[in-house]
Amino acid sequence: MLRSMYSGIAGMKGFQTQLDVVGNNIANVNTVGYKKSRTTFQDMMSQTTSGASEPTNIRGGINAIQVGLGSQLGSIDNIHTQGNRQTTNRVLDMALEGDGMFIFANGVNAPTDPTVLNHPIDLGAVNLEYSRAGNMYLDSNGYIVNANGQYLVGDNNAAGNAGLIRIPENAASFSIQGNGTVNYIDPNGQTQVAGQIRLAKFSNPGGLEKIGGNMFRASVNDGMMSNDVAGLPDLIVPESDGTASIVSGALEMSNVDLAEEFTDMITAQRGFQANTRIITTSDEILQELVNLKR
Structure with a gap:
């Protein structure tokens, strides 16, 4: 032949x-x-x-x-590569300008008591996924989640520990800064901090695995920045260590x-x-x- x-x-x-x-x-x-x-x-x-x-x-x-x-x-x-930025003027739409990814957690037993604002989580006990899609939402309990209902991971006690970010139900308004800080206005007109969004950084983002729903999963070749023996990501503050800045009111579109x-x-x-x-x-x-x- x-x-x-x-x-x-x-x-x-x-x-x-x-x-x-x-x-x-x-x-x-x-x-x-x-x-x-x-x-x-x-x-x-x-x-x-x-x-x-x-x-x-x-x-x-x-x-x-x-x-x-x-x-x-x-x-x-x-x-x-960086995708084009589309302005939406919606506070919970966030675009990343630079390197890094949002961190989302599955399997979190989040409290529904409206008086509990600070809820730390154990990253080793939940399933973590990553994404550049910044279209976020508030669920009925005030937690910031993505379109799939996964909780956005941040720091809600200013101690560098992982936690969920929750907006109180009596907040008059809220805003998100470039360094990920989430502020809200309480009933007394005072500015309070609900938490700070943290990012994960990868030296080889091409090594991440696409799993659908705009989400990525870590692999053995992604080069994740981590100081943990279990391979858990460092919770990096936006605009530090070469990570991205968060632009509220905009979305990063496809590249x-x-x-x-x-x-x-x-x-x-x-x-x-x-x-x-x-x-x-x-x-x-x-x-x-x-x-x-x-």
Whole structure:
């Protein structure tokens, strides 16, 4: 069987995967905090017909003769560049300008008593997820949560410990500062601090795993800044240690560039068509070999 036929099959599989990735990027062009993906390819092992030979006194060296056997998927990279900022003028919409991610907790037994404002949590006893999507909300108990109902992790006792951030039900208004401090106006007109939003930072954010719902999960290759043996994230204050500043009243949108995606889509489509042509041509050659008997 012709090697070109199998090379064509390998090429078609690769370009099909690239089209899948491009399609997902385009589908999420307006998704808050979405980070685009990129496909790379590698050549497969080559079949060596003749090995290389070194030069001698009477003859020069000869290069190896190899026939490639197609391509394969090299990687699908998550590109964590800054997305465009969209102004919303909504206090609970927060955009991150710089490095870092919001921290969210699942499995928290949050108190419903309205008089309990400070609620510390044990990061090792909850499931942590991370996101750049800053569209936050208040639940019926006054806690700041995301669109999935996961609690935003911060520091609510000024001691550097993890905790939930809660706005009292009798607060006249509240605001969020660039360093993550959440202030509210009490019934007496005095400014009080409800807590401070903390961020997680990763030296290799591309190593995070997408799990849907605008969320990421930590992996062994994300380079999380952590001083804990259990691999728990450091609660970094925004605008410190090179982390992002929080912009209230705005959202970070997707970093997908439609012009780039359309170009990649056309390239992948033409590459897929060319590989199908290779299979067709190889089949015609095989048909000619069969017809030699007639």
